[in-house]
Amino acid sequence: SDGILNQGEADVDCGGPCAPGKTCEIGQHCNVSTDCTSGTCNSSNQCDGPSCSDGILNQGEADVDCGGPCAPGKTCEIGQHCNVSTDCTSGICNSSNQCDGMCSR
Numbered sequence: 001s002d003g004i005l006n007q008g009e010a011d012v013d014c015g016g017p018c019a020p021g022k023t024c025e026i027g028q029h030c031n032v033s034t035d036c037t038s039g040t041c042n043s044s045n046q047c048d049g050p051s052c053s054d055g056i057l058n059q060g061e062a063d064v065d066c067g068g069p070c071a072p073g074k075t076c077e078i079g080q081h082c083n084v085s086t087d088c089t090s091g092i093c094n095s096s097n098q099c100d101g102m103c104s105r
Contacts, residue, residue, distance in 0.1 A: 010035040023047075062087040075099075 001013050001022070008016040014024035015035030023037040024047045030036050033056075036047035040054045050058040052070035060068040066076035067087030075089040076099045082088050088099035 003012060005012045007018075009018055010016050010030045010032075011024045011028040014022045014028060015030055019035050024030050024035050025037055026047050026049050028036075028047050030041035030045055030047045033039050033041045035041055038047055038049055039056050039058065040048040040050065042048040048054070050056065052061070052065050052074050055064060057064045061070055062068050062082045062084075063076045063080040066074045066080060067082055071086055076082055076087050077089055078099050078101045080088075080099050082093035082097055082099045085091050085093045087093055090099055090101050092100045092102070094100040
C-alpha cells in the first residue's frame with residue numbers, strides 16, 4: 001500500500017503477492033483471474049465484471065454461465081444444475097435440480 005507498482009503487483013497495490021488480501025478492481029491491470037476481486041481477468045489483462053461467458057459460477061447463475069440472469073439467452077443443458085424450469089433449454093428442472101429431457105411420472 002505504498003502507491004507504487006512494485007513487488008510483482010498486477011496493478012498499483014493489488015494483485016500478485018498482494019492477492020487475495022488486496023485484489024484489483026474492475027478496469028485495473030491483472031495477470032491472472034485471482035488478481036481480480038471479480039475473479040475475471042479478460043484477454044486484455046484487465047479485471048472485468050461478471051458475465052454470462054466468463055466460465056465462473058457467479059451473479060446468481062444456476063450453473064456456470066447459464067440460467068438465472070443469463071436465461072433465456074443462455075439456458076442450461078441436460079445434466080446441468082437448475083433452480084427453475086426456465087433455467088433449462090429443455091424447460092424441465094427435475095426434483096434433483098438438474099435440467100432433464102424427460103418428464104417425470
